[in-house]
Amino acid sequence: MTASLLRRSFAYAATATLLFAQSCSTSPNAQEPSTAVLAQQHNDKHSTQVGSHAGHSMHSSSDTKTNAAIQAKLTVPETVAVNAPVPLVINVQDATDKPINKFDVSHEQLMHLIVVSDDLRFFDHLHPRYEGNGRFTIEAQLPKSGGYTLFSDYKPAGQPAQVSTLKTQVPGDSSSSADVNFKRSQTFTNTKVNLELPTETVKAGEEVAVTFNLKGSNNQAVTDLQPYMGERGHLVILRQSASLTSADYIHAHAIKDTTPGRVQFVTSFPKPGLYKLWGQFNRNGEIVTADFWVKAN
Secondary structure, three states, X not given: OOHHHHHHHOOOOEEEEEEEOOOXXXXXXXXXXXXXXXXXXOOEOOEEOOHHHOOOEEEEEOOEOOOOOEEEEEEEOOOOOOOOEEEEXXXXXXXXXXXXXXXXXXXXXXXXXXXXXXXXXXXXXXXXEEEEOOEEEEEEEOOOOEEEEEEEEXXXXXXXXXXXXXXXXXXXXXXXXXXXXXXXXXXXXXXXXXXXXXXXXXXXXXXXXXXXXXXXXXXXXXXXXXXXXXXXXXXXXXXXXXXXXXXXXXXXXXXXXXXXXXXXXXXXXXXXEEEEEEEEEEXXXXXXEEEEEEEEX
């Protein structure tokens, strides 16, 4: 879709604006444009481990600071329907509303957009298209009524990686709650996935190895794993919260390992609570998304 068509499509859209030093959250879209400006700042962590963890990196709300404020604006249609394509526009600007034009590629993409329902039952990992002039576009599909949080993960050229937290709402009954279970073995389509942790409950604030073992229908380790955005796997972790923010978000990347069917991440769970994990892997061109719950004390 061209930029001019997009502008006409969103002439009557509802807009939520997010102003943040690294990232903060907006209010849900409404009938008229609304703006939320938050003073709280969330910083981004982009670290590389050495030694046995070579190749591991992780984004979370942690310790790196930027000099310039970043402004991200999410535009959605005035009417959002269940299971219908929802065109989204994200404009990235500086504190003076000037578009940020240049972005660095991070894991083969200029922007990663993680979309979750607020009860954490729904997850999607999208890659918006850059239209230029700080503008990204994508179509999402939201499967049920209720609130959704969008984590926009990107890196303005020459600056640390940013994570912005955006909100939208699908009208209707949103009474569903999280389906928390601690199963460690599940089957996703034709892939059996075992989650391995050093202990059943992890300790908050401590580094921990999170291992996914993938087996095929023959119960043997899969041998057809291919790189997914330049890595053996990607892991998104969210801490269950009444209102999700970037402080609840972790995006980790697999460490280098050639063991068939075995993909390991090294990360940490910053606070006590319940966390949901989504591991993503490429099996011969098909993306397997394996979700599990973990408790941190």
